[in-house]
Amino acid sequence: MTHPPSATGATGVTGVTVATIADDEAGLRLDRWFRRHFPQITHARLQKLLRTGQVRLEGRRAKAGTRLAAGQSVRVPPLGDDGAAPPREAPVVSATDAEALSAAVLHRDDHVIAINKPPGLAVQGGTGTRRHLDAMLDALRVDGGERPRLVHRLDKDTSGVLLLAAGAAAAAALTRAFRAKAARKVYWAAVAGVPRPARGRVDQPLAKNPGPGRQRVAPDGATGKTAVTLYRVIERAGGKAAWLALEPVTGRTHQLRAHCMVLGTPVLGDGKYGGRGAFIEGDAVARRMHLHARAIRLPHPEEGVLEVVAPLPAHMLATWRALGFDEENAPDPFAG
Numbered sequence: 001m002t003h004p005p006s007a008t009g010a011t012g013v014t015g016v017t018v019a020t021i022a023d024d025e026a027g028l029r030l031d032r033w034f035r036r037h038f039p040q041i042t043h044a045r046l047q048k049l050l051r052t053g054q055v056r057l058e059g060r061r062a063k064a065g066t067r068l069a070a071g072q073s074v075r076v077p078p079l080g081d082d083g084a085a086p087p088r089e090a091p092v093v094s095a096t097d098a099e100a101l102s103a104a105v106l107h108r109d110d111h112v113i114a115i116n117k118p119p120g121l122a123v124q125g126g127t128g129t130r131r132h133l134d135a136m137l138d139a140l141r142v143d144g145g146e147r148p149r150l151v152h153r154l155d156k157d158t159s160g161v162l163l164l165a166a167g168a169a170a171a172a173a174l175t176r177a178f179r180a181k182a183a184r185k186v187y188w189a190a191v192a193g194v195p196r197p198a199r200g201r202v203d204q205p206l207a208k209n210p211g212p213g214r215q216r217v218a219p220d221g222a223t224g225k226t227a228v229t230l231y232r233v234i235e236r237a238g239g240k241a242a243w244l245a246l247e248p249v250t251g252r253t254h255q256l257r258a259h260c261m262v263l264g265t266p267v268l269g270d271g272k273y274g275g276r277g278a279f280i281e282g283d284a285v286a287r288r289m290h291l292h293a294r295a296i297r298l299p300h301p302e303e304g305v306l307e308v309v310a311p312l313p314a315h316m317l318a319t320w321r322a323l324g325f326d327e328e329n330a331p332d333p334f335a336g
Contacts, residue, residue: 017076021068023168024147027175030057030074031064032124038079049077070168097131098139105140107308111170111301112163113140113148116310119159119289123150137164151175152183155254157269160187160293161310165301173301178251183298186333187246187256188234188312190290190319191265192280194242198233202259206252216272217254219262227252229259234330237323240280241268245294245333256291267291268319284322286315295333309333 054077107114165171205224228249266274268290
């Protein structure tokens with residue numbers, strides 16, 4: 001088996017190639033792997049190659065979203081000139097981004113790096129998204145070691161704790177923990193209105209709602225996938241807003257945002273789901289998403305338990321002050 005074209009490899013693929021997934025590519029989606037190595041191949045063409053079985057993973061048909069494992073083989077069909085890959089170089093990380101990323105580190109050891117992701121920064125690239133966290137991870141390499149890798153995701157406009165694996169072995173261990181639901185995650189949100197009761201469980205299946213515009217999910221008891229969220233009100237500002245602790249038991253796309261809508265209390269700033277109802281008057285309340293991954297606890301890849309807590313971003317702190325919420329008196333995120 002051969003490795004995919006790189007800066008020192010062939011400039012195109014004229015025949016069938018069997019490529020081996022490198023250690024630092026474990027966990028990538030198959031379509032993102034293609035985007036790395038064959039940037040000229042359009043999404044539509046890749047979908048056709050997958051649909052017709054010309055691209056195969058370990059000899060079997062695969063989907064664009066299939067997650068890769070180190071050592072797996074990918075059959076790459078003849079791509080012609082369209083598949084010519086320019087020299088692949090590590091993304092250039094600006095000094096400003098490198099400094100900001102280093103300052104965002106909350107925890108670091110030989111196995112795990114935890115950062116406080118700022119709101120507005122996409123975790124991975126996509127159509128029209130050139131600046132994203134995945135392109136900056138070389139800034140966290142240590143002495144030429146392995147490139148850190150993503151093991152879970154946050155929405156672009158959601159801030160807070162994001163875990164990175166320092167190497168392949170740690171990535172595998174953390175991924176197993178997430179899949180086994182051994183990770184406990186707590187989010188903080190400011191919402192418009194106050195849910196009743198003040199503490200409870202939202203058990204509402206969610207399904208993707210296809211249509212124009214960005215991805216969105218909606219409650220769907222017939223075809224939706226199981227989605228469960230625990231919530232509790234920490235403080236309230238009269239009847240106009242509340243500070244919630246949210247704990248997702250499942251991990252569906254936009255689950256917390258959709259479940260806050262089920263409660264009748266959209267996340268502040270979430271116009272995509274809440275429309276005008278997601279905004280309240282007040283110059284000190286930013287028109288930005290007020291959803292923050294406050295804390296995470298899970299088994300450490302080596303031993304013991306890892307627990308990380310992230311402070312609120314500036315715009316949420318300002319809202320907390322404007323609404324009279326006292327962050328200093330916040331309960332232990334994992335109490336109760």
